[in-house]
Amino acid sequence: MRPFTRKTLLCLHVVSSVGWLGVTLGDLALGLAAYGDATLYRAVVVLADYALVPLGLVALVTGVVLALGTHWGLAKHWWVLIKLVLTVLALAATTFLLRSAVRDAAAGDPRGALDVVVASSVSLTVYVVSTVLSVFKPRARTRWA
Structure with missing residues (x-):
């Protein structure tokens, strides 16, 4: 991979990953603020539909391309490998579980409200673990190396 291409993909990967983490933090803050107030969940629905999933997809695709090209x-x-699995699981959970919880919470379901906070907290933890792995890059190699 040419250096310019690699750096462009890396920049796009970092920006989308940080954006994904930031929007998740925003969802957590809105989920805590909206607890018991269904009107604020409309903002969380917009973030989930128009920011979380696209950012997650961009992070996943650029991460795979970078891994294959370096x-x-x-x-x-x-x-x-762990980052790949965590990203796929987080994207699936965001796409299906978090969006469902947000819609339930917006409809006034108190369990949905709690699910939004829990899902956002778990997602945030996954993204922080992925960030730590990216920074420290443990040198352990798989048997497929």
Whole structure:
């Protein structure tokens, strides 16, 4: 991969990943503020539909392309493989579970309100773990290396 292409993809990956983390933090803050007030969940619905899923998809696609186009590889190092699995799980959870919880909460279901806070907290934890893995890059290699 050419250096300009790699740097462009890396920039796009970092921006989308940080955006995904930031929107999740916003969802958590709105979920806590909206607890018991269904009107604020409309903002969370907009964030979930128009920001979380697109940012997650961009982060996933750019991460896979970067892994395949650099020496890190997709399955050579445990940290890359773990990030891939965490990203796929987080994207699936965001797409299905969080959006469902937000819609339930917007309809006035108190369990949905709690689910929004829990889902946002879990997502935030996953993104922080992924960030730590990206920064420290543990050198352990997989058996497929």
